[in-house]
Amino acid sequence: MDNEDYDIETLAVRAGISRSQFNEHSEALYLTSSFVFNNAAEAEARFRGDQPGNIYARFTNPTVTMFEQRLAALEGAERCVATASGMSAILATVMGLLSAGDHIIASRSIFGSTVQLFNNIIGRFGVETTFVSPTDIGEWQAALRPNTKLFFVESPSNPLTEVSDISALAALAQQSGARLAVDNCFCSPALQRPLALDADIVIHSATKYLDGQGRVLGGAVLGNHQLLEGVYGFLRTAGPTLSAFNAWIFLKGLETLKLRMDAHSASALMLAQWLEAHPQVERVYYPGLPSHPQHELAMRQQRTGGGIVAFEVRGGKDAAWRVVDSTRMISITANLGDAKTTITHPSTTTHSRLTAEQRASAGIRDGLLRVAVGLESIRDIQNDLARGLDAL
Ligand SMILES: *Cc1c(COP(=O)(O)O)cnc(C)c1O
Helix, strand or coil, X not given: CCHHHCCHHHHHHHCCCCCCCCCCCCCCCCCCCECCCCCHXXXXXXXXXXXXXXXXXXXXXXXXXXXXXXXXXXXXXXXXXXXCCHHHHHHHHHHHHCCCCCEEEEECCCCHHHHHHHHHHHHHHCCEEEEECCCCHHHHHHHCCCCEEEEEEECCCCCCCCCCCHHHHHHHHHHHCCEEEEECCCCCCCCCCHHHHCCCEEEEECCCCCCCCCXXXXXXXXXXXXXXXHHHHHHHHHXXXXXXXXXXXXXXXXXXXXXXXXXXXXXXXXXXXXXXXXXXXXXXXXXXCCCCCCHHHHHHHCCCCCCEEEEEECCHHHHHHHHHHCCCCCEECCCCCCCCCEEECHHHCCCCCCCHHHHHHHCCCCCEEEEECCCCCHHHHHHHHHHHHHHC
């Protein structure tokens, strides 16, 4: 099918399918580590790259290729390469595009393991990172160096849902000879397509909304052929590629992505509005609320506010923990992007490795809670939170 002619709902269900000799309707799961050649000349041609086709599952696998093509269609990318996890997608991007002596400018509000990767691992190989505000583009400009090669941002951010201006960052990156990579985990292509806003690279933790049911780990890097060649070169050599089974799960997940993201978003908006009116709630962070500082930008850049709501309760850590411990249905876990609603207390879990001063400057206060709104009824989610909140 010619992807240009179809809407996202259709692409999510049909893009990327390639059928075997059996003409199966649904995507087949190919569990094989290697592929055979018809003769010596064909083996030579495959290895030389003169003839397309599979060689070994660390390089390509037909189930993984179907997932890559479907996600590429959804993000509007020339090419997608799948990875074993979201973190290996970020690692492959850095290893594929940068060399010792290069410089990264990254938003301060990015996934904790990404900060560790940049500081403690990539940093040891001579690639330095400067962390700046996700919302103040002046800080990005001020951090520029002649050797700046990569901008890295996550929007909306975790847990405060700060929204970065992707088009403005893309323009600054382009002027400066750097590439902009966007971790699109919180929105997925159903809500936000960073390449259409001129970003160069999109990164996914497929573990979250692309699967959508909390079953398996995976990731992906998307962009143009030239940039992706370096990323793929790292992956096929170093090996953190996606397993065929996980790709098969993600192919199923993508079919319902748009429906799920619409449902997560509708419930998250209702929850955010209800929380904003609750007397024990000091502040709500949700891009879909007019009170959000980047509400207008978010509504321009994203189709909805997404499924993540953060809020501060009055009474600090004790009150926040009481709300967590009063839940009977919502899962107490740091994961997100699941059909099951989750709740986490960032300052003692995902952000506990920061010092108290770092948390204060990042705006992660002790009364802050983050809810990743699932697919249960909004009435049940609200009642589960009301039990603790009403008792404060
Ligand atoms: C979870 C997550 C990652 C890491 O993905 P894994 O699949 O756990 O490796 C990266 N970025 C964001 C925004 C995430 O939420």
